[in-house]
Amino acid sequence: MKKLFLSLLVVTFINNVSAQVKAPQSSPFSKVEQKVGLTDVTVEYSRPSAKGRTIFGDLVPFGKVWRTGANANTKISFSNDVIIGGKTLKKGTYAVYTKPSAGSWEVYFYSDANNWGNPREWNDAKVALKTTAKAESMPMKVETFTVTFDDLTNNSAVLGMIWENTYVGVKFEVPTDKEVSESISKVMAGPGAGDYYAAATYYFDEGKDINQAKEWIGKAVEMTKDSPRFWYLRKQSLIHAKAGDKKGAIKAAKESLKHAEKAGNADYVKMNKESLKEWGA
Structure with missing residues (x-):
């Protein structure tokens, strides 16, 4: 009991020391x-x-x-x-x-x-x-x-x-003025490649209209043709395959493979090779 009493005194002392007047x-x-x-x-x-x-x-x-x-x-x-x-x-x-x-x-x-x-x-x-x-x-x-x-x-x-x-x-x-002008130009120019890619990916993942997804991914790939993106092409191959267009799927997969090899991305190289084998290319 004596030890408990001393402990309570110590706690009370610490609390009093740490307390601060608010003003x-x-x-x-x-x-x-x-x-x-x-x-x-x-x-x-x-x-x-x-x-x-x-x-x-x-x-x-x-x-x-x-x-x-x-x-x-x-x-x-x-x-x-x-x-x-x-x-x-x-x-x-x-x-x-x-x-x-x-x-x-x-x-x-x-x-x-x-x-x-x-x-x-x-x-x-x-x-x-x-x-x-x-x-x-x-x-x-x-x-x-x-x-x-x-x-x-x-x-x-x-x-x-x-x-x-x-x-x-x-x-x-x-x-x-600079920011508004840039915003107007961007909006008036319409969706960018990333917008089409994101929309196509969502439709593909959610099982929505695959033909619409095919159209959007086509636009994304076309807009980046001067600097091809192997992940765009990979998604295009999968969308074409799901849409029943095996020829288009193989073509896109080959392009994706080529650019993935150039970029040194082993994961996409492997995925494209497996898909091409599955599609009989």
Whole structure:
């Protein structure tokens, strides 16, 4: 009983030590997500409040690199390459650092996005893109640092940073027109070889209309005739055989065998040889 009592005391002590007081952060975390055209953009940052303090030129000194928020560095992620100030920023995640001054800010997209605040050692080689943005005075004060997406169009948006009575906007352009044009061209061109192959395979596997499967696999093989795919030809041979077209099956199997041997695929070589023997070729 004494040992049990001591064990319970130890467990209680451990639980008390591991317990943590839950309280709100003074600079709460925020996550802002925005789709610009077809590009997904996400900002993750912490939001300090003024609390009666003078911000720019005092709490946030002019001429020094700022984490652009509080706590961990502010992060921005782009799902596509974007254009900022005529320069390309590759898709990915970046830390957003700024160097405020009275009339403009230098804005840095830093490739190392895993710092608590500013990097211990600044590395210019990690600056993926640098731009300058005008610092505009607002008629009212904003208590809490805020990141926004403004002036949204299908092809661009402005990354806004607001605090105290200052607004700074960084415009970025997204490749919407290119993506939409490519999508239109693909759809209007009709199904691709892979689409016909997948449809034919499904019909073959599920015992559906074998003549329809034969038509689709024929289109898949025709579309890839400049770079024959032995697995397409193998499937064509099986579909022809199931459709009762032994001559077509043998022809396709021979072609599949030839290209499988060229590719060094022993499995398909073996399967084709066995099928040709079965079909009396």
